[in-house]
Amino acid sequence: MSSSQTYSRLTEEVLEQHRQIHFYLDQIVAAVNGLREDAEDTEPMRTLAAQIESFRERLVEHQHGEEHGGLFAALLEELPEARQEVSALRLDHQRMVEILELARLHAQHGQPGEAHDLKVDLEGFLGTMREHERAEESLLARAMALARS
Numbered sequence: 252m253s254s255s256q257t258y259s260r261l262t263e264e265v266l267e268q269h270r271q272i273h274f275y276l277d278q279i280v281a282a283v284n285g286l287r288e289d290a291e292d293t294e295p296m297r298t299l300a301a302q303i304e305s306f307r308e309r310l311v312e313h314q315h316g317e318e319h320g321g322l323f324a325a326l327l328e329e330l331p332e333a334r335q336e337v338s339a340l341r342l343d344h345q346r347m348v349e350i351l352e353l354a355r356l357h358a359q360h361g362q363p364g365e366a367h368d369l370k371v372d373l374e375g376f377l378g379t380m381r382e383h384e385r386a387e388e389s390l391l392a393r394a395m396a397l398a399r400s
């Protein structure tokens with residue numbers, strides 16, 4: 252496979268996984284927005300905790316694929332000058348999993364009145380994740396352009 256084909260395949264895989272991750276994340280955001288602070292029932296919070304946990308597992312799998320399945324290695328091969336950016340992406344991975352873990356604990360043990368705090372945690376996560384994916388996608392585009400030239 253030529254390196255340009257390799258980058259096309261990687262780009263397709265990464266974009267598809269990012270789409271799937273966003274799909275799950277949208278469902279979580281909708282669930283968080285549906286929480287009522289004046290509710291007595293803690294069940295919706297606990298359900299949300301389970302949703303966050305399964306999302307976290309998916310995300311860890313995605314990140315593992317990026318770190319060990321070829322994306323980061325391919326980026327470094329084509330763009331050795333992007334070493335720092337790739338290291339920053341790796342650090343983001345840890346940070347994103349930590350934020351999600353905090354949000355999960357919050358949902359697992361929180362009372363309905365804490366729904367707002369949980370929203371803030373998840374908004375922070377969303378911001379980090381969007382920036383992270385944008386950075387990955389733009390590095391990939393750069394690498395692909397080079398591989399084609």
Ligand SMILES: [Fe+2]
Nearest residue numbers: 314317340387
């Ligand atoms: Fe990533």
Ligand SMILES: [Fe+2]
Nearest residue numbers: 269317384387
């Ligand atoms: Fe990613």
